[in-house]
Amino acid sequence: MSTSADPLAALAALPGVTESVNAVRTAVDRVYGHRVMRRRSNEVTSEAALRGARGSAALAGADWALEEVRRRTDFGVEGEPRTVGAALRLTAEAGQLLSIWRQSPLRVLARLHLVAAGGAEGDERVGRPRQSGEPVDEPLIGSDLPLPDADEVAGRLEGLAQLLLAGSEAPALVTAAVVHGELLALRPFVSRNGLVARAAERIVLVGSGLDPKSICPAEVGYAELGAGPYMAALEGYASGTPEGMAVWIAHCGRAVELGVRESTAVCEALQRGAA
Numbered sequence: 084m085s086t087s088a089d090p091l092a093a094l095a096a097l098p099g100v101t102e103s104v105n106a107v108r109t110a111v112d113r114v115y116g117h118r119v120m121r122r123r124s125n126e127v128t129s130e131a132a133l134r135g136a137r138g139s140a141a142l143a144g145a146d147w148a149l150e151e152v153r154r155r156t157d158f159g160v161e162g163e164p165r166t167v168g169a170a171l172r173l174t175a176e177a178g179q180l181l182s183i184w185r186q187s188p189l190r191v192l193a194r195l196h197l198v199a200a201g202g203a204e205g206d207e208r209v210g211r212p213r214q215s216g217e218p219v220d221e222p223l224i225g226s227d228l229p230l231p232d233a234d235e236v237a238g239r240l241e242g243l244a245q246l247l248l249a250g251s252e253a254p255a256l257v258t259a260a261v262v263h264g265e266l267l268a269l270r271p272f273v274s275r276n277g278l279v280a281r282a283a284e285r286i287v288l289v290g291s292g293l294d295p296k297s298i299c300p301a302e303v304g305y306a307e308l309g310a311g312p313y314m315a316a317l318e319g320y321a322s323g324t325p326e327g328m329a330v331w332i333a334h335c336g337r338a339v340e341l342g343v344r345e346s347t348a349v350c351e352a353l354q355r356g357a358a
Contacts (some may be wrong), residue, residue: 090246091253091261097329103336104254110343111299119350120298127298130349135300135342139281141168141214142306142313143221156245169275173282178297181290188244192271195282199275212236212271220274228268228321230323236271255291259284260335261299264320281305288339303345304338 094100114120120127137152145163147155158168168295176198184191197210208217215233231239243265251258266280281302288294288301305313319327 089251091251091257092210094328094332095253095257097325097332099157099329100332103333104256107256107336107339107343108254108293110340111293114298114343114347114350115296117350119353120296123299123353124296126353127346127349128296129298130296131342131346132351133171134345134349135285135302136167136170136174138300138302138304138306139173139278140167142281142302142310143170143275143277145170146306166278167298169201169278170202173260173278174285177282178289179283180286184286184290188247189240191286192240192266192279192283195279196272196275199278199282208273212240213273218275219270219272219276221270221276228318231269235348238336239269240266240271255288255293256289256336256339257332259287260320260332262287263335264317264331267317268321284335289354298346299339300342300345301335301338301341305340307341308338 095104114345133152134149137147137149140152140163140349141146143166145166147163147167152167155164155167157178158164158171173195176195180191180194183194193210200206208214213219213236215231217233220228243262247258262282263284264282265277270276272279284301287296288299289297293299312334314330319329320331321327
């Protein structure tokens with residue numbers, strides 16, 4: 084497939100992207116080669132899921148300490164608890180949707196929003212893209228990105244789905260970054276778009292085979308890098324310029340590397356018997 088017929092492959096050829104892809108691949112291979120992964124990979128996966136959910140919730144405004152996420156059970160309470168609960172539910176659900184994603188990405192996105200908005204049964208806006216005139220209850224702090232109208236959202240979501248179904252020779256990092264960035268830029272649902280976008284990125288990274296055991300939580304990395312740089316990089320994606328796209332993909336790559344570092348620390352703790 085030529086890059087002219089494969090837009091994602093064209094993005095992979097942007098300056099600096101190859102270096103990001105290679106750095107991620109090296110980091111992922113290293114943690115998968117850790118001796119703890121031979122017998123205790125399920126424990127690493129579980130811990131990565133918890134830490135990833137904590138990181139995604141932090142970016143959505145609920146920045147709880149890991150131990151608080153671990154001990155709390157009141158995730159149905161309005162405000163931050165519901166945000167953390169939504170992140171935890173999405174992390175658990177994402178792994179169940181890989182086969183459906185390959186057939187219908189839009190069905191998966193609808194399901195992710197339904198899961199994220201748990202407790203909002205009866206709200207016809209849940210689980211479908213927003214319609215004309217429906218506001219988004221999720222301001223992007225520090226970002227002046229315009230909110231696309233419903234028609235643009237519908238068209239771009241369909242275009243994204245067709246792009247994914249057509250397949251690509253692009254590295255998993257590039258595809259995951261585009262899915263993540265497009266959903267953040269579109270904000271297709273009336274709420275919880277950030278949580279859904281990061282869960283969709285996780286599905287791509289796992290389903291592509293880059294991170295099949297889901298032990299490299301990019302969400303940890305995004306939280307560590309901070310909301311300001313996250314939004315600045317997103318503005319690069321939304322600009323559509325080659326430079327801006329490369330900055331976004333590099334940001335996503337760095338987040339994956341930091342997620343790998345987190346899971347490497349978990350492996351080391353398990354090896355010492357400290358976790």
